[in-house]
Amino acid sequence: xxxxxxxxxxxxxxxxxxxxxxxxxxxxxxxxxxxxxxxxxxxxxxxxxxxxxxxxxxxxxxxxxxxxxxxxxxxxxxxxxxxxxxxxxxxxxxxxxxxxxxxxxxxxxxxxxxxxxxxxxxxxxxxxxxxxxxxxxxxxxxxxxxxxxxxxxxxxxxxxxxxxxxxxxxxxxxxxxxxxxxxxxxxxxxxxxxxxxxxxxxxxxxxxxxxxxxxxxxxxxxxxxxxxxxxxx
Amino acid sequence: xxxxxxxxxxxxxxxxxxxxxxxxxxxxxxxxxxxxxxxxxxxxxxxxxxxxxxxxxxxxxxxxxxxxxxxxxxxxxxxxxxxxxxxxxxxxxxxxxxxxxxxxxxxxxxxxxxxxxxxxxxxxxxxxxxxxxxxxxxxxxxxxxxxxxxxxxxxxxxxxxxxxxxxxxxxxxxxxxxxxxxxxxxxxxxxxxxxxxxxxxxxxxxxxxxxxxxxxxxxxxxxxxxxxxxxxx
Numbered sequence: 270x271x272x273x274x275x276x277x278x279x280x281x282x283x284x285x286x287x288x289x290x291x292x293x294x295x296x297x298x299x300x301x302x303x304x305x306x307x308x309x310x311x312x313x314x315x316x317x318x319x320x321x322x323x324x325x326x327x328x329x330x331x332x333x334x335x336x337x338x339x340x341x342x343x344x345x346x347x348x349x350x351x352x353x354x355x356x357x358x359x360x361x362x363x364x365x366x367x368x369x370x371x372x373x374x375x376x377x378x379x380x381x382x383x384x385x386x387x388x389x390x391x392x393x394x395x396x397x398x399x400x401x402x403x404x405x406x407x408x409x410x411x412x413x414x415x416x417x418x419x420x421x422x423x424x425x426x427x428x429x430x431x432x433x434x435x436x437x438x439x440x441x442x443x444x445x446x447x448x449x450x451x452x453x454x455x456x457x458x459x460x461x462x463x464x465x466x467x468x469x470x471x472x473x474x475x476x477x478x479x480x481x482x483x484x485x486x487x488x489x490x491x492x493x494x495x496x497x498x499x500x501x502x
Numbered sequence: 503x504x505x506x507x508x509x510x511x512x513x514x515x516x517x518x519x520x521x522x523x524x525x526x527x528x529x530x531x532x533x534x535x536x537x538x539x540x541x542x543x544x545x546x547x548x549x550x551x552x553x554x555x556x557x558x559x560x561x562x563x564x565x566x567x568x569x570x571x572x573x574x575x576x577x578x579x580x581x582x583x584x585x586x587x588x589x590x591x592x593x594x595x596x597x598x599x600x601x602x603x604x605x606x607x608x609x610x611x612x613x614x615x616x617x618x619x620x621x622x623x624x625x626x627x628x629x630x631x632x633x634x635x636x637x638x639x640x641x642x643x644x645x646x647x648x649x650x651x652x653x654x655x656x657x658x659x660x661x662x663x664x665x666x667x668x669x670x671x672x673x674x675x676x677x678x679x680x681x682x683x684x685x686x687x688x689x690x691x692x693x694x695x696x697x698x699x700x701x702x703x704x705x706x707x708x709x710x711x712x713x714x715x716x717x718x719x720x721x722x723x724x725x726x727x728x729x730x731x732x733x734x735x
Contacts, residue, residue, distance in 0.1 A: 445540040
């Protein structure tokens with residue numbers, strides 16, 4: 270499988286250095302998907318300005334007359350952060366879910382996602398932190414990897430008086446449901462590089478892996494997480 | 503309209519004093535809905551023990567052979583907190599949404615909700631904080647009031663290095679979508695009492711009201727929020 274993914278925890282356009290390394294020698298043109306934010310023009314301008322400093326040209330899918338055709342011709346795709354529900358609904362409304370999966374898994378074009386863009390690259394958006402501001406036709410997502418990610422993973426604050434559930438409790442509740450896949454909690458500053466059947470944790474922070482019915486495990490940056498890519502976990 | 507509601511921000515069985523005042527002279531028997539947590543037996547036991555100290559008998563809807571019939575015969579309903587998506591899906595699976603609406607709005611039985619139980623009492627669950635661990639058939643909810651609530655409303659922490667959206671930003675993103683109703687942010691310790699066409703903010707903390715295209719407003723405990731109950735806001 271030609272799969273080549275960079276899945277970043279943070280919501281904004283961080284990880285520039287990794288991104289440059291990731292996409293270099295692959296493409297100089299990136300198709301940007303701004304669907305997670307309301308103001309697509311402003312978001313595309315921000316992305317275009319940022320990528321220009323890294324040496325990339327950006328086309329925004331919302332500026333093209335035919336989004337499906339734009340994906341078919343894309344040399345690389347970057348989906349930015351914002352609201353995951355809005356993003357997934359827009360991807361389905363524009364009929365891009367299947368097309369992106371095909372381009373990335375079969376044709377091998379590089380995929381970069383940050384926050385919501387990372388969520389939609391996994392099996393489903395069941396482990397997003399976002400508010401469900403719109404109703405997508407399903408929570409099933411693009412499925413570039415056979416597990417889920419929780420971006421912006423946050424450790425419980427022992428001094429907090431807030432009575433809502435901790436992030437860990439929420440993910441444990443997810444695993445109370447039947448047939449739920451692994452969840453990789455990516456803290457701020459963390460990202461996952463996937464090259465074919467190899468997955469490596471990059472960045473400056475540890476990641477926390479939740480597996481249904483098993484103990485949770487912490488992984489240091491640099492860890493080989495390729496075992497997550499086999500379907501039978 | 504005979505409507506009589508107590509909608510609490512907190513997730514657990516707090517607000518006992520208010521609750522006692524609220525339901526007294528109305529009923530000594532409460533139908534409890536434990537659908538928001540996975541272990542319904544344990545949750546019902548907790549609720550039963552707690553309500554016993556307040557002088558109430560508790561029937562749990564999950565222990566009855568016919569949930570719809572149990573709602574039809576209920577003298578009062580309490581829906582506890584947990585995961586809002588799981589709760590709403592279970593309410594639809596058990597065909598209780600319409601029946602609860604009818605019993606509360608037409609027959610006037612008292613309704614108490616906390617956290618997730620407060621979310622499902624409003625127009626929709628679009629402003630829950632919970633993780634979307636299951637996919638309900640719609641985000642539309644019981645609709646006992648014509649606006650939405652965000653329980654556990656949390657002010658932004660200026661010292662936080664977390665890069666995810668603040669609660670306020672999330673609600674503002676909701677209001678970027680068309681035709682979205684008011685959102686009342688109920689902080690921990692806050693609750694809304696609704697009696698017919700009168701709504702009063704109770705508890706120990708202020709509430710924050712978000713209206714699409716307008717400034718947000720803070721309300722002190724004791725404030726009359728009856729204007730929220732008119733459909734044309």
